[in-house]
Amino acid sequence: MRISTVTMFEQSVSSMNRQQGDFMKVGQQIATGRRVVNPSDDPQAASRAVGVSQSQAVTQQHMDARVSARNALSQSESVLNSVSDAIASGKTLLVQAASDTLSDADRQSVASELRGIYETLIGQANATDGNGRYLFGGYKDDSPPFIRNGDGNIEYIGDENIRAQRIDASRLMPVADNGAKIFQSVAIGAGYLAEAGQFDVDGNRTGGNAGSVTFKGPQVTDPADPDFGETYTLTFDEDGDGNPTFEVTASDGSVAADGAYAPGQPIAFGGLSLTLEGTPEAGDTLRIGQAEEMNTDLFRSFEKALAVLENPATTPAGKAELRNSLNTVMREFDNGLDNVLTVRASVGARLNELDVVDAVGGNRMMNYEQTLSDLVDLDYAEAISEYSLRQVGLQAAQKAFVDIKGLSLFDYLR
Template identity: 55%
Template sequence: MRVSTVMMFERSVSSMNRQQSAFMEVGEQIASGKRVVRPSDDPQAASRAVGVSQSLAANGQQSDSRITARNSLSQEESILDSVSDSLTRAKELLVQAGNGTLSDADRQSMATEMRGVYEALLGQANSTDGNGSYLFGGYQDGAEPFVKDVSGAVQYAGSDQVREQKVDSSRLMEVGNTGRDVFQTVAAGSGYLARADSGNSGSLTFTGPKVTDTTADGYGDDYAISFSDNGDGTFEYTISGGPNGDTSGTYDGTSTTLEFGGVRLTMEGAPEGGDSLSVRPARNMSPDVFTTFENMLSALENPLDSDADKAAFANTLSTSSREMDNALDNVLTVRASVGARLNELDTLDAVGSDRAISYTQTQSDLIDLDYTTAISDYVLRQVGLQASQKAFVDLQGTSLFDLM
């Protein structure tokens, strides 16, 4: 093969360009701190790094989502704390109202304070978060969940579906509770509740009911107790409901204890013919803390002019006291659920932090630069470039005339 001067120059320039390209490539890596500056540097590592980067971004989004969820749940927990205080104060007023020495004026004064607690509770039920969304409205968080109708009774106008938020790759968490869950529900195991019908005109009062046997035949069923006057100072009572049909007995108008379906109910005073009581599981008695307040306010504000009025007041007091206990137990149960979710968010944060460290380390292993190796390569490439430049300079001075 004929070796020409042009070919020698071209090969020298090509070698020098290769050395300069390799030198600049290492310099670019050192300047950027990345081993893989562009996908062509290492296609497999670049591809894997894209997947890791997406996972890292998703983990960051989930972390932001947990912050939002924590803010909502923390605000709800704070409101539930205030609700618990309101219900506790209402229960204290109910206990005071049971004092038989109070006058109508005393009860009216208590009703004024009770109404203040009632309005405060309504305000708490319509609380908003920092963005103006109502905490207890469910998906319908743009309007007040609890509103008063034309009669002044509070009605729930929110959604029955709870807002959810994805706080981890496989965890969709409820970030609130509906108003119905908090204010119109009883906790599991709330037992039975008795209520005197509004049309009662006798002086019959009741104590209980008390659950005696949860395994009894008919436990969990609804019952109704009705009375008829025998005309001789005694009364016929009929217990309707349960698996065995109606049962009847005689009541002497003074005091008696009835046991049926695993519950015990004590009665005192004389009923009128047609009077009746309802005895049902608390969950079947349309639980609503605002209705309980309204019933109690009505009882406190009305004067007690007769034995029938006093009996109605005592029965309302007994039922309202149990309903208030059930409402408080339910709020505490919801609050415990909120606390459990906050604890779970803390755990997910710890897991997310560990996951972020793992992803970052994997990404670093794939594309980050080993400076020790890179600097060694940089020096080596520099020597190679200098050698090729020196060879090219020497080649320029080569001539056959030097040998003549």
């Protein structure tokens, strides 16, 4: 068989190109640090690597979301800490104002300090996250959630929902509580409250009593009583001789207790006990109910305290109004503080949960990185050995081409 010079040249060039291609491929792997540079290098590994990379990207998104959630919750926790301090300071002032040694001028000074706390509390309720988003407005976070209405009272206009953020594939975490839950609610099991005054059919207070009756309690004596949990109204009247009497009626109109009024004598009804002092007038009333059925608005509690402190208490009825109102507001402050602390504890629990989810997410990311490395990363020791081998092969092909190129019949012609 005759082999032409052209065939020898073509085979030599083809061998050099193949050797050079293999040599450059290994060089590219070393330069990039990846065994699979192109999908054709290992189609199965490349396909699996795409799936792992997508999972890695989703995990990274959740990690970024947890950073955002942690910032929002940390800011909420800081504000709630300030709110709880404000409520505690407000109650301290009310305890001071309830002292009989204070004059009206002294109580005016206490009211001035309490108003400062009140305005601070409104500012905290309208706190932002530093990016212009209001913390306690729910999903309506582009405007202040609390405003003063036409009557001068604080009104919540935010969203009733709780803003949430997905921090993991299976966890949608609330990252901000709405203001109604924090400032206009009480914790479950807050107990009973009593309030003296005149009330409309909806239970809203419309005025004070004419007499000088003050109350202590109510105290829970029998939670197993079948009527426990009802809302009651205690009304004073007079018998035929002008002696004061009382009647306690439940919300359905049934009479729970009645009889002659005796100062200092406890009145029992519906698993509760209420002790009264002072002299009532016919028509004076007290409303007794569970905390969630009474005033749950923390701002209204401040307003009630300010109203009674800023008015002189010179008459027996005025002094009774002062004592009763302060007693009621102090209990409302206690309930409000318990509620804020409950929400704050929930925020703290979510921050702890973020730490746990972060640890799990970090381990998951490490597993993805290890899997991705096993699929596409380069074994440098093996690659360098392969690189040296391909270099020798290329040099051998080049040397063979040089030797073959020198073979010609013309060299033997004389």
